[in-house]
Amino acid sequence: MKAEIARSEILAAAAGMMRQVGYSDMSLRDLATQVNMKAGSLYYHFASKDELVTEVMRIGVEAVEAAVRSGLDEHPSASPQERIMAAVTVHLDTLLKRSDFVSSHIRCYPFVPVPVRERLREVRRSYDQLWLSLIRAYLGPEASTDDVRYLRQVLIGALNGTLEWFNPERDSVTEYARRIETFLLPQKPR
């Protein structure tokens, strides 16, 4: 019981540190300090740093995917465009306001050791597929594979790029989402 609580605290603190300072500069000493422990104690809960890091990042993807799916479920009769916009809003909201797990995943993924990346392949692929299906539905059956792939990359780029400039005290998620709709999804597939 107590182990589960401590484990959760460690994961949450790790997510915050990873987002801020990156994979390599998150030291287990600093992490332990932040949860009122000593570095060695962390090894009771995790076999290694990479095990811990993998877990943080895995929680991140699963969190956005779950949030987006449940957001979509709330509006079962939405049009393809409305569904994309719902996904955009929930993704942004989770990324920017709710979850260090998501933002640490996005920021750290490029620099994390290869074995960690490999262990995350499946969860990432699953979330990718969700977006591809949303975009396929929006562009319609006559769209090419590249149409779908490239629109997905433009969208994800615009969403995840917020990590480098969005200031929750100045900017509004719904405002930015509205611009994305105006700029990217005027009204009908072209």
Next chain:
Amino acid sequence: MKAEIARSEILAAAAGMMRQVGYSDMSLRDLATQVNMKAGSLYYHFASKDELVTEVMRIGVEAVEAAVRSGLDEHPSASPQERIMAAVTVHLDTLLKRSDFVSSHIRCYPFVPVPVRERLREVRRSYDQLWLSLIRAYLGPEASTDDVRYLRQVLIGALNGTLEWFNPERDSVTEYARRIETFLLPQKPR
């Protein structure tokens, strides 16, 4: 003379390593090995690791900005939309095929020490201004500050996001640029 050559070699190797492994995991020992030197010798050319890193990243921004400006100068009578697309193409091309300096800048900036980020503020601001003026010209004088800012962020996000998926052997820069135009800049400002 010889110093200048060695210095350039070091910078180029550092850019490649930074792009691949990030700021913290680029060790001066590894860097030195790659240019057939010993770690201590690097200090003849640079006062510190952060000095070297700052220089790599400074070269990066200045390189894209110069490339984009010269690309724009080639078509003086282009429309605002054509000018944005010229900038998009050159930015992508520089980022993806020509310069480890640019990609290392984009990838490492979030995790580099604060003093390094501060020393890069001016060059980054200068490149930002270029994009803002291009977008202002495209959206027209009746567009709000937020219209301009947000479109800029969508664009830059879509461009720099390529770093995480673009495969030069599979994908084409002009192809992706064309999609950006279709998706984002249909024909007229809205």
Next chain:
DNA sequence: GTCTATAGACGGATAGAC
């Protein structure tokens, strides 16, 4: 479960020979 203590590797940086 968490601690102390420490092993063992590797990091940036410096001094002085050549």
Next chain:
DNA sequence: GTCTATCCGTCTATAGAC
């Protein structure tokens, strides 16, 4: 200009006491 040699700090990880 580049090298050798080294200082000193920090890192992940482990062993064993409590």
